[in-house]
Amino acid sequence: MPIRILSLPVKDLQYVINSMDVIDSISFSLCSKRTKNLVKASNRKIDFLRYPRRGTLHIFAQVRENFIRFNISTPESHYFNVFDSCIEFAQGKFWRKPEFTIGDWVSHILSIFNKSMVDDLVICDDCPIFFVDNVKQVFRKCEELRIRGNCSRQLTNSTFFKLAPISEQVNIGSNIFEDENDISKFMSLNLKTLIFDDFENPFRLTAGDLMSLNIEEVLMGTGNISERELNRFLKLWMKSNHRFDRKKLITQHSRVKYKEDQIFKGIKFEIVHEYYLLKREDGKELRAVLDYGFQIEFL
Template identity: 45%
Template sequence: MPIRILSLPVADLQYALNCMDTWDLVAFSLCSKRTKNLVKFTVRKIKKIEANVYDCRICLTVQAFQTIQNFVFIGIHDSCITLDFGKGTELWRKQGFTQRNWIPHFLDIFHESKIHSLVIMNVRLWDMDTVKQCIPKCQTLRIRENCYIKFENIEFLQLCSIAENAEIEKNIFTNENHISKFLNLNLRSVHLSDWDNPFKLELNDLLTANSINITIQTANIRENELNRYLKLWMKGNNIFNRPSYMKLSLIHEIDRDEVLRGIKYQIVDNECSLNRADGKKLSISIQRNSVDFEFQ
């Protein structure tokens, strides 16, 4: 005999919700505003949500606690989602929902403020607004090396604005879409990687860098530019400096003496230590094809 679950006493209702699989809870949350609030009250957590974008299609990989199926793959369409539990698929609809409603709903019921990662495989420029509407915030933005898109400056910077960290596996920068505008973004970390098409860097790119941790593989910058950068840092100009760590892997062998020419430094634990008049310190490790900066 069917049981009206919402008519159960509070303690029994809470027990029933706690016994539900995560995806039964998600389905229950879609029934009404009341069921959504009840699910939120259970404070069920998930491990991570990853979104992959192929052209205009957004696919989620959700890893959850307390669920029979560890990973669930979700395809988001305009008014419905398809869920792949590994042994078959299900089609879910929610009246009044559009493509932009699904991810905010998941984040809300799981008490998450952002998805864990947004992976751009391919996306058309005119679909960029759709991506931003569906995914208001992410911890990490990843652009894969096989992504064929050529980003225009404004669209790319808008996409980066929803992320805290960025990992880009392809040199997408041009003279018009210059790398300096990307390095100037207020991000927690930046990782650029392209061994076949190195990232061209100039002095001004380093001076205006605004991310906390920066790693670039590989970078095309000469020793004299690095030397000027260090000399300007020693002068303590106001343009310096948000990064706390920066690592550059270079396309050529580096001449350590040229990088440090005319600069007063000390050797501490096999690293070069620079001390500025205002008390700031910079440790530099120079290897055959790389240079590491650690700001203190």
């Protein structure tokens, strides 16, 4: 005999919803507007140390050939796919909501978990280029955009320029700047964080690229800036009145140890604790750390 769950006292109902796993709570939210609001009101929170935004569920969305795969970490991993008006849970179970589009699925998922954006938006190699525009409309915003290293050059390029404006942080997995692409176009974008992550083809940067830097933080897993270019950049920075607000540039590659005498050749600096401190005439300061890689902070 069925039971009328909605006649339970609200507190008990919230206990029941919080006892469900994420996928079951999504199914429950799809029963009616009332159940959707109940799941939303349960305001599911988690304490998961691995992620920077502690206390909330972590939502990944992978854009594939003809579907979007959601992965929700609580910290257990729960995944499901959405395409057209369908949702596909694990074990190959489908459910259709005829009036829903992919955009409605995304809004529904974000809404019930009280999230304004997905945490990770991953573009996979089988995502069609024409679909990138739709992705922009459907997601509107994301914390981190990750363009997988095996994506084609055209897909990486198109995705970067179309989706970087909706992302707080961009992670590019393949070096697309070897020939025709000018890396300074990427560096001048107004982003919070840009991560270059191609170990096979390290990103080659020049002093000019660094001068065009408009991103708050650039992290390069495998950047390739010569000591000569770094010296040129530091000299240009010392002489100019170019202002970098809260900018940080980090590159790490373990093959070569940077040589202090070549990087600071002809530049006045102080050593404060383990940092090299450079002071400009206008009072602006730059702090650098050198090792197998370098870190520069504009103070």
